[in-house]
Amino acid sequence: MKTDMEADNNRRSSTVSTDAAPFKKLWLFAGAVTTASIVIIFISYYLLLKNHKTGDMDYSSYKYHIAIISDETDTSFWRDVYSGAVEAGAGYGAYVEQIGDNLADRFSMEDAINIAIYEHVDGILLRPAGNEETQKLIDKACSHGIPVITMQKDVPGSKRQGFVGINDYFLGQEYGKRMLRMADNEIRLVTVLFPGAGFNETSRKWFRLGLSNTVQQYPIRFDFRTIQDDRGLNNAEDVIQDMAEGNTEQPDVIICLDEVLTQSAYQLIRDRGLSDRIQVIGSYISDEILEGIEQGYLDSTITVDPKAMGRLSVEALMTYKKYHMVSYYTEVGVMLVDQSWAAQYRGEDGDGEEHHMEK
Amino acid sequence: MGRNIIWKSRHFFDRSLRTKLILLVMFTMTVSLAINLALFGRINKTAKNMEQVYATNIRLGELERLLTDIESDVYQYLNIQNQNALENFTANRQRFGAMIEEIDDTITDHPARRMERSIRSLALSYLELTDSAIEAKQAYDAASYRESYKEIQTIYTYLLAYIRGLDTLRFKANSENYDVLYQYLRYLELFITAVLAGVTCCLTVILYVIMGNFTRPLEELAVKAREVGKGNFGISLKKPESRDEVGTVTEAFNQMIVSLNDYIRKTRESMELELKMKERELAMESLLKDAQLKYYQAQINPHFLFNTLNAGQQLAMMEDAEKTYIFMENMALFFRYRLRKNGEESTLREEVELIDSYMYIMNVRYSNEIHLEKQIHDSLLNIRFPGMVLQPVIENALHHGLGAVEWEKHIWFLAVREQGEAVISVRDNGIGIGEDMLRELNHGSGQTRAKDEKDWGNGVGLVNVRERLRLYFNRENVLTVESSGEGKGTTVVIRVPILQS
Numbered sequence: 115m116k117t118d119m120e121a122d123n124n125r126r127s128s129t130v131s132t133d134a135a136p137f138k139k140l141w142l143f144a145g146a147v148t149t150a151s152i153v154i155i156f157i158s159y160y161l162l163l164k165n166h167k168t169g170d171m172d173y174s175s176y177k178y179h180i181a182i183i184s185d186e187t188d189t190s191f192w193r194d195v196y197s198g199a200v201e202a203g204a205g206y207g208a209y210v211e212q213i214g215d216n217l218a219d220r221f222s223m224e225d226a227i228n229i230a231i232y233e234h235v236d237g238i239l240l241r242p243a244g245n246e247e248t249q250k251l252i253d254k255a256c257s258h259g260i261p262v263i264t265m266q267k268d269v270p271g272s273k274r275q276g277f278v279g280i281n282d283y284f285l286g287q288e289y290g291k292r293m294l295r296m297a298d299n300e301i302r303l304v305t306v307l308f309p310g311a312g313f314n315e316t317s318r319k320w321f322r323l324g325l326s327n328t329v330q331q332y333p334i335r336f337d338f339r340t341i342q343d344d345r346g347l348n349n350a351e352d353v354i355q356d357m358a359e360g361n362t363e364q365p366d367v368i369i370c371l372d373e374v375l376t377q378s379a380y381q382l383i384r385d386r387g388l389s390d391r392i393q394v395i396g397s398y399i400s401d402e403i404l405e406g407i408e409q410g411y412l413d414s415t416i417t418v419d420p421k422a423m424g425r426l427s428v429e430a431l432m433t434y435k436k437y438h439m440v441s442y443y444t445e446v447g448v449m450l451v452d453q454s455w456a457a458q459y460r461g462e463d464g465d466g467e468e469h470h471m472e473k
Numbered sequence: 474m475g476r477n478i479i480w481k482s483r484h485f486f487d488r489s490l491r492t493k494l495i496l497l498v499m500f501t502m503t504v505s506l507a508i509n510l511a512l513f514g515r516i517n518k519t520a521k522n523m524e525q526v527y528a529t530n531i532r533l534g535e536l537e538r539l540l541t542d543i544e545s546d547v548y549q550y551l552n553i554q555n556q557n558a559l560e561n562f563t564a565n566r567q568r569f570g571a572m573i574e575e576i577d578d579t580i581t582d583h584p585a586r587r588m589e590r591s592i593r594s595l596a597l598s599y600l601e602l603t604d605s606a607i608e609a610k611q612a613y614d615a616a617s618y619r620e621s622y623k624e625i626q627t628i629y630t631y632l633l634a635y636i637r638g639l640d641t642l643r644f645k646a647n648s649e650n651y652d653v654l655y656q657y658l659r660y661l662e663l664f665i666t667a668v669l670a671g672v673t674c675c676l677t678v679i680l681y682v683i684m685g686n687f688t689r690p691l692e693e694l695a696v697k698a699r700e701v702g703k704g705n706f707g708i709s710l711k712k713p714e715s716r717d718e719v720g721t722v723t724e725a726f727n728q729m730i731v732s733l734n735d736y737i738r739k740t741r742e743s744m745e746l747e748l749k750m751k752e753r754e755l756a757m758e759s760l761l762k763d764a765q766l767k768y769y770q771a772q773i774n775p776h777f778l779f780n781t782l783n784a785g786q787q788l789a790m791m792e793d794a795e796k797t798y799i800f801m802e803n804m805a806l807f808f809r810y811r812l813r814k815n816g817e818e819s820t821l822r823e824e825v826e827l828i829d830s831y832m833y834i835m836n837v838r839y840s841n842e843i844h845l846e847k848q849i850h851d852s853l854l855n856i857r858f859p860g861m862v863l864q865p866v867i868e869n870a871l872h873h874g875l876g877a878v879e880w881e882k883h884i885w886f887l888a889v890r891e892q893g894e895a896v897i898s899v900r901d902n903g904i905g906i907g908e909d910m911l912r913e914l915n916h917g918s919g920q921t922r923a924k925d926e927k928d929w930g931n932g933v934g935l936v937n938v939r940e941r942l943r944l945y946f947n948r949e950n951v952l953t954v955e956s957s958g959e960g961k962g963t964t965v966v967i968r969v970p971i972l973q974s
Contacts, residue, residue, distance in 0.1 A: 144683075147675045147678070151508075151672060151675060173581045173582050173583035174582055175579050176580040176581065178580070179580045209580050211587065214634070214638075216642060217635070218638065218641060219634060225631070228631070229591070229595065229631050232594065232595050232598040233591055233595060234598070
């Protein structure tokens with residue numbers, strides 16, 4: 115009995131010393147659970163915050179406001195010009211805006227120039243349509259102290275501060291050079307399709323001159339046709355179809371001088387299986403045109419580097435803003451994309467680097 | 474830190490069960506509430522953020538109405554020079570101008586802000602033109618105001634286009650925001666459900682563990698109580714973990730077990746004591762019975778004996794035989810005493826008187842051969858003493874010590890006080906006792922006792938004397954026999970506590 119009690123006491127004293135263990139365990143457990151919950155809640159909180167941020171928009175502020183205006187804004191060529199200008203503008207702290215680009219009803223080029231004037235923008239980059247109204251508006255903007263840089267096509271009589279692009283004579287030469295390389299194939303007839311909006315009488319004259327001067331030693335006949343714009347639609351398809359079906363004399367080469375014409379020609383050549391007989395040299399570049407070149411329906415395309423054009427226009431404008439003068443003509447390189455370069459072009463597209471240049 | 478937590482936990486666990494339960498429930502509810510609040514705060518904030526996306530937006534409807542009014546006022550004034558229209562124009566222009574001025578002029582790429590800024594710039598140009606047109610009208614400069622009015626109308630269409638465009642954009646953005654908000658809320662709903670479910674699970678586990686901690690001692694207590702119920706009082710006790718109600722119950726239970734054990738021990742001890750006493754009583758009784766039996770065997774009918782002795786006394790008186798008379802008287806005394814005090818309590822004085830009578834008788838028998846010398850401390854005469862104890866010792870000395878000696882026989886009777894005890898020694902100058910026999914006598918076994926009884930015949934042996942003394946005084950060492958060897962006499966020493974009568 116006595117020994118029992120002693121043993122009890124011993125046991126009791128031993129339990130006292132280990133008493134803290136279950137509490138410690140309990141608190142450790144509770145602590146772990148609480149910590150885990152807090153961590154989960156915090157992580158989730160920031161995840162939610164991040165998720166939520168997508169609801170709002172990040173935006174930047176700029177020092178200058180530049181309007182970029184063209185009457186055809188849907189082509190991939192123009193989008194490249196625009197993105198080149200935006201990238202270059204950001205470097206100068208300038209926001210390059212396509213006037214009315216997020217309105218349901220598009221403004222005409224004239225309206226857009228007017229709006230830019232009334233908004234008192236810091237400068238206008240304009241790819242002009244060749245009409246008198248444009249010249250008047252350029253002069254109006256300049257009279258309001260807004261510098262204007264024309265792109266791709268110049269308006270020589272206006273008060274614009276500079277022109278960035280290639281002149282039509284040089285462009286004609288570029289096509290001529292390409293024809294010279296194809297001359298082995300006994301080219302007899304070449305049809306040149308001018309887009310009516312892009313090439314006015316003067317432009318057409320300089321282009322013809324450049325082209326014919328380059329190939330004058332070959333007996334090549336030229337058939338120059340102007341495709342008329344009718345509210346955004348043109349008769350290119352009819353003209354090309356007539357040639358394809360032999361209603362008119364079938365040419366050996368068709369030169370298309372804008373993106374839309376090039377694509378129409380590519381479509382018809384492919385649909386009719388005429389790629390053996392008719393070769394097409396296009397203008398500008400788009401995914402579709404590249405595809406046509408890769409598959410052999412188009413011979414090649416000649417294009418100014420759109421991003422470089424956008425960039426150079428902004429640079430010209432900002433130079434004018436800074437020094438109140440800028441060189442009258444900034445030349446943008448022209449590149450020829452044929453089958454061998456198409457793949458490379460695809461790879462390089464979008465990085466804004468110089469492409470295969472031919473002058 | 475850990476120590477601190479343990480201290481705190483101790484502190485917490487020492488609270489009453491009710492407080493602990495309330496605290497626990499409050500803790501879980503607080504955690505739930507806090508998480509809910511955090512989550513709803515998140516929803517609230519989201520909703521506010523959504524509102525803030527267009528917080529700086531201008532009030533388009535009003536702007537458009539004002540613009541239309543101004544346009545109409547300008548038209549009416551320029552056309553028919555209506556003064557009312559001019560007043561209206563001034564009022565509307567002011568409000569319109571104020572609204573326009575509120576718009577942020579910062580150039581941004583934010584779609585809505587950028588359109589707002591366009592509206593601002595266009596509106597400022599518009600107001601400038603209207604002002605100059607009205608001035609021109611007032612100055613009757615027809616050509617100028619007509620030119621201005623054309624421009625005014627152009628800008629008016631642009632402004633309307635922008636205002637409507639912004640309206641559309643805002644509608645679109647709001648729809649997108651609504652979609653985002655909707656998806657976000659769905660996500661939040663899922664998230665909240667998951668978090669609440671998780672928190673509920675966690676809290677349940679914590680509650681389960683903590684409540685288990687509260688009730689575990691009770692369950693353990695129940696197990697122990699069951700064991701105690703089965704009669705196992707030797708269970709190990711557990712120190713209460715907390716000072717709450719459960720702790721109190723545990724402590725009370727422990728106390729109960731300790732008390733029960735104590736009680737049982739005491740009961741057992743007292744029972745053992747009682748048993749011992751009973752055993753002693755029985756032994757005493759049997760010894761007395763033994764002695765009585767022996768005496769009965771030796772007894773003649775006492776009345777016959779006393780009558781005979783009385784007759785003898787009378788006869789001695791008549792014959793003037795004084796010595797015979799005294800002898801007869803001593804005989805009578807001796808036998809009466811033996812008869813009366815057999816097994817009764819006596820005093821030392823009565824014992825000594827008995828010895829005297831006995832020695833008288835013996836000296837008559839042995840012709841005064843035996844010399845008894847007594848030395849008794851007076852204070853000891855009246856102490857209580859068991860009856861019929863000392864006479865057998867003297868008788869023993871006579872029979873065994875002095876029975877066969879040729880020299881003069883002496884017996885020394887000594888009663889002294891030593892260290893608060895009475896020491897009575899009976900020494901003879903007889904044949905003494907050998908070492909083996911002495912050892913036997915002092916550490917007596919059953920054999921000695923049997924031999925003792927056999928040798929003594931009618932007498933009562935030393936062993937019997939020792940046993941009676943032991944029982945009477947309730948102590949072990951009451952009687953020792955000492956002898957220096959053969960022929961050197963024997964001393965019997967009785968050492969007993971002094972019990973005053």
